[in-house]
Amino acid sequence: MPLLEWKDEYLLGMEALDYEHQDLFDCLNQVYEQCSRKADYDTVAGCLGRLHTRLAAHFALEEKTMREMKNPHYAAHKAEHDRFLDEVTGAVAVFGEEFDHEDVDKLAHGVQQWIVRHITTFDRQLVERGR
Numbered sequence: 001m002p003l004l005e006w007k008d009e010y011l012l013g014m015e016a017l018d019y020e021h022q023d024l025f026d027c028l029n030q031v032y033e034q035c036s037r038k039a040d041y042d043t044v045a046g047c048l049g050r051l052h053t054r055l056a057a058h059f060a061l062e063e064k065t066m067r068e069m070k071n072p073h074y075a076a077h078k079a080e081h082d083r084f085l086d087e088v089t090g091a092v093a094v095f096g097e098e099f100d101h102e103d104v105d106k107l108a109h110g111v112q113q114w115i116v117r118h119i120t121t122f123d124r125q126l127v128e129r130g131r
C-alpha cells in the first residue's frame with residue numbers, strides 16, 4: 001500500500017502544479033516502498049535525492065506562478081517552502097553519513113504530513129484568492 005494516496009480533492013485546477021503534486025506523491029511513495037523493503041543505501045538514497053530535487057523544482061515553479069499572479073500570500077508561502085526545504089535538505093544530508101531505514105521511514109511520514117497539510121492550506125490559497 002502506498003504511503004500517500006492521491007485524491008482529486010487535492011487538485012487546484014492548475015495543470016502544471018497539479019501534475020507536480022502528483023509526481024511528489026509518487027516520489028515519496030517510492031522512498032517509502034524502498035525503505036519498507038529494506039533496500040540498500042544507494043537505492044533509498046537515490047529515491048530521497050529524487051524527492052528532494054523534485055520538491056525544490058516544484059517550489060521554484062509555484063513561487064514563479066505566485067509572482068506572476070501577484071499573490072498576496074507570496075512571502076509567507078515562500079518562507080514555508082524555504083523552511084521545509086531546509087529541513088528536508090538537513091535530514092537527507094544526515095543519511096549520507098548514517099543510514100537507518102527507521103529514520104528514513106520517519107522522514108517519509110513527516111514529509112507525507114507536511115505535503116497534505118501544505119497542499120490543502122497554502123497551495124489552496126492560490127486558487128481561493130478573492131473568494
Ligand SMILES: [Fe+2]
Nearest residue numbers: 062118122123
Ligand atoms: Fe506551496
Ligand SMILES: [Fe+2]
Nearest residue numbers: 021058062123
Ligand atoms: Fe505545491
